[in-house]
Structures are given as structure tokens and as C-alpha cells.
Amino acid sequence: MSGPWRLPVNRPSPYVRRRWLGREIRRLREEHGVTGESIARAVGFPRQQLSALENGHLGPDIDLVSGICDYLAVGVNRRTAIMDAAADGWARGWWAADAERMGIRQAIYADLESGTRTIVEYAMTLIPGLLQTPAFADARLRSDPARHGDRFDPAAAVTARTRRQSQVLAAGGPRYDAVIDEIAIRRRAADPAVVAEQLQHVVTVCVNHPSVTVQVLPLEASIRGHSAPRSAYSIYRYRDPQGLQAVAVDTLTHDVIHTEPGELAPYLNLHSRLKAAALSPESSIRLLRAAAENLTPTEGVSV
Numbered sequence: 037m038s039g040p041w042r043l044p045v046n047r048p049s050p051y052v053r054r055r056w057l058g059r060e061i062r063r064l065r066e067e068h069g070v071t072g073e074s075i076a077r078a079v080g081f082p083r084q085q086l087s088a089l090e091n092g093h094l095g096p097d098i099d100l101v102s103g104i105c106d107y108l109a110v111g112v113n114r115r116t117a118i119m120d121a122a123a124d125g126w127a128r129g130w131w132a133a134d135a136e137r138m139g140i141r142q143a144i145y146a147d148l149e150s151g152t153r154t155i156v157e158y159a160m161t162l163i164p165g166l167l168q169t170p171a172f173a174d175a176r177l178r179s180d181p182a183r184h185g186d187r188f189d190p191a192a193a194v195t196a197r198t199r200r201q202s203q204v205l206a207a208g209g210p211r212y213d214a215v216i217d218e219i220a221i222r223r224r225a226a227d228p229a230v231v232a233e234q235l236q237h238v239v240t241v242c243v244n245h246p247s248v249t250v251q252v253l254p255l256e257a258s259i260r261g262h263s264a265p266r267s268a269y270s271i272y273r274y275r276d277p278q279g280l281q282a283v284a285v286d287t288l289t290h291d292v293i294h295t296e297p298g299e300l301a302p303y304l305n306l307h308s309r310l311k312a313a314a315l316s317p318e319s320s321i322r323l324l325r326a327a328a329e330n331l332t333p334t335e336g337v338s339v
Contacts, residue, residue, distance in 0.1 A: 047124055047127065047150065047151045048124060048150065048151035048152075048274040048275060048276040048280060049147050049148050049149070049150045049151060049152075049272070049274065049282070050124055050125050050126070050127045050128070050129065050147060050150070051092070051144070051147045051148065051282075051293070052148065052272070052274065052280050052282045052295055053121045053124040053125045053276070053280070054092040054093070054096060054121075054125035055092040055282075055295040056121055056278060056280055056295070057089070057092070057096055057101070057118065057121040057122055057125055058089060058090040058091055058092040059090075059296075060117075060118055060121070061086075061089055061090050061101070061104060061118075062090050064104065064108055064110065065108075068108050070108075072086050072087065072090070075104060075107065075108075078107050079100065079103035079104055079106075079107055080103070081097070081100045081103070085097060085100060086100065089101070092125075095125075095126055096122045096125045096126060098119075098122055098123070098126065101118060101119065101122040102119065105118060105119070117277065117278070124276075129146065129147060129150055130146070130199070131143040131146035131147060131196065134192060134196070136185055136187040136188065137187055137188065137189040137192040137193070138189075138192050138193045138195075138196035139177075139184055139185075139188055139193050139196075140185065141290070141291055142165070142193060142196055142197065142200075143196075144284070144291060144293070145165070145200070145270070145284065145291075146196065146199075146200055148270070148272050148282055148284055148293070149166075149200060149203070149204065149210075149272065151274050151275050151276065152210040152272050152273060152274055152275070153210055153211070153273045153274060153275045154210050154211040154212075154213065154271075154272075154273045155204065155210050155211070155212050155213070155270060155271070155272055155273075156213045156214075156270070156271040156272075156273075156307060157212075157213070157214045157215070157268070157269070157270045157271070158214075158215045158216075158217075158253075158265060158268055158269055158306075158307060158310055159214060159215070159216045159217060159220050159268050160217050160219070160220065160265060160267065160268040161217070161219060161220050161223060161225075161268070162176065162220050162223075162225055162268075163216065163220055163225075163234055163235075163238065164214055164216070164268075164270075165197055165200070166200060166201055166204055166212065166214075167201075167214065167237070167238050167241060167250070168197060168201075168234065169230075169233055169234050169237045170194050170197075170198060171226070171230045171233065171234075172225075172226050172230050172231070172233070172234040173193070173194050173197050174190055174191075174194050175225070175226035175227065175230055176225060176226065177190045177193050177194065178190050179225075183289075205241070205245055205247070205248070209247065210247070211247050211249075212245075212247060212248045212249070213248075213249045213311075214248075214249070214250050214251070215250075215251050215252075215253050215307070215310045215311055215314050216238075216250060216251070216252055216253065216320075217252075217253045217265075218252055218253060218254050218255045218323075219255065221235065221252060221323065221324065221327050222327065224331075228331045229331070229332075231331055232328045232329075232331035232332045233328075235324050235325075235327050235328035235331070236324075236325070236328045238250060238324055239321050239324050239325055239328070242317065242321055243321070249317050250317065250320055250321075250324075251311060251314035251315055251316070251317055251320050252314060252315050252319075252320040252323050252324065253310055253313060253314045253315075254314075254315060257313040257314065258313060259309050259310065259312075259313040260309045260312060260313065261309065263306060263309055263310075265306065265310065267285050267286055267287060268285075268286040269283055269284065269285045269286065269303055270283070270284045270286075271283050271300070271303055271304065271307060272284070280295070281295075281297075281300050282294065282295045282300075283295075283299065283300050283303045285303075
């Protein structure tokens with residue numbers, strides 16, 4: 037294939053599709069009892085290229101994938117699913133052309149959000165990016181310049197974040213469900229006026245978009261099993277026929293992305309417990325409004 041094609045609207049994440057494709061190719065080999073070396077030799081490709089394919093690296097070679105399907109006499113339906121995944125994995129979304137300026141980590145999230153049916157998040161210390169106002173996002177993006185590369189541009193990053201939000205909130209977009217720890221509500225992660233506007237924005241989004249649900253996890257909440265979440269995370273479910281899912285775990289230096297079914301289960305289980313311990317959506321909106329009002333200066337009173 038000569039070059040990447042543009043990702044159509046609502047097609048699943050290229051990253052997640054590549055990971056599924058790699059697992060499926062390995063499964064095919066194992067079912068037929070052939071080694072990577074032997075199949076690479078049979079289809080006329082270097083072993084390293086097959087390894088890259090099985091590891092979900094960028095740009096799966098369509099001819100290699102087709103050659104494997106031919107060699108192993110893959111059935112029509114399975115072959116169609118595999119070739120569709122190869123085409124999706126080769127695609128480039130809007131984020132690819134400007135990844136360095138918007139931030140590599142943000143580009144990864146934009147990729148993961150593509151073609152989702154639902155996005156579920158737990159935010160531990162900050163309002164999630166998909167709910168941030170431009171002013172709050174700008175303050176956070178400028179707070180730690182050492183985390184970004186030389187070509188990083190905060191203005192481009194804010195613009196990209198706004199685009200991600202618009203796609204999630206658009207008609208036909210995914211269902212968005214967030215549990216936000218109360219510490220993220222109380223912490224002044226920017227100027228108080230910016231934080232107040234941010235909290236009110238979350239309320240406005242929830243009121244105006246039925247596809248969005250936010251629940252606040254109180255500091256005194258009793259979580260079943262006395263669970264203590266160790267990091268923020270996002271869970272993605274896709275519209276593809278395979279019903280793919282992924283989890284992105286936020287750490288200080290990079291994001292850990294899980295796509296293996298066995299890796300996803302602990303996060304799905306934890307999130308059900310967090311939702312059960314969190315305030316109802318209605319009570320959460322009241323808390324958010326009250327927190328915003330507490331940060332808003334009263335007219336005529338100096339603060």
C-alpha cells in the first residue's frame with residue numbers, strides 16, 4: 037500500500053484495530069501450527085515485518101496481510117474482517133498531521149476516541165480533558181512545559197482538545213460517562229475564576245447533552261471492597277463488529293494502553309464499584325454548582 041488513507045467518520049481507532057489485527061494474525065498462526073519464520077518465508081516478507089504486524093505497529097502492510105490469508109486459506113468472512121482491520125489500521129485521523137504541536141499524548145487519546153460507542157472515565161485529580169474549558173485547558177497545558185516536546189504549542193493543543201470535545205458531543209457521538217473524584221472538584225488547579233467557570237461548564241454540558249453523565253465520587257465515599265483507585269483511566273467501547281474495547285491509564289510520564297480482554301476486566305469491575313459509590317448525577321450537579329459559587333467573588337466584596 038503506497039500511503040495512509042484518511043479515516044472515515046465513525047471508523048474505530050486505528051491503534052485499537054492494529055492491536056486486534058496483530059492478535060488475530062498470531063491466532064491464525066497458532067491455529068495452523070506454523071511459526072512466524074516459516075510463514076514470513078512462505079509469503080515472501082521479512083520476519084521483522086511480520087513481528088511488527090503482530091505487535092500492532094503503524095501501517096500494516098496490506099499485501100502481507102493478504103498473503104497470510106491466502107497461504108492459510110482463511111474463510112471469506114474471517115478474511116473480510118481481517119482485511120477491514122488492516123485498512124483501518126493503516127488510516128490516518130485528523131490528529132496525525134499535527135501530533136507534535138497538539139501533544140503526542142493528546143494525539144493518542146484522539147485516536148482512541150475515534151469510532152467509539154461509549155467513553156467511560158474516572159478522573160482522579162483534574163477535570164477530564166473532554167470536559168475542560170479552553171481557559172482551564174490552557175492553564176493546565178502551560179503548567180508543566182517539561183512534559184512536552186520542543187514543537188509543542190499550547191494554543192494548538194487547546195484547539196485540538198476543543199475539536200475532540202465537539203466530536204464527542206456531536207449528534208451521533210458516543211455516550212460519555214465520567215466519575216470525577218471530589219478532589220478534582222476542590223483542587224484549585226488554575227485561577228479560582230477559571231476553576232469556577234470550569235465547574236459551571238461541566239454542569240452546562242450535563243444539562244444540555246443527554247448523552248453525558250457525570251457523577252462525583254465524594255471524599256468520604258465507601259467503595260465496595262474498600263477499593264482505592266490508583267490512577268485516572270478511560271475505557272473505550274467501539275462500534276466495530278468485533279465489539280472491541282480499550283483502556284488508557286494515565287500516569288505521570290506516559291499512558292498505558294490495554295486492549296487484551298484479560299487486561300480490561302479489572303478496570304470494568306472497578307468502575308462499576310466507583311459508580312455505585314458516587315453521588316447520583318442530580319446530586320453531583322448540585323455539588324458542582326455549589327463549588328463553582330464558592331469560588332465566584334461576591335459583588336462588592338474583596339477577596
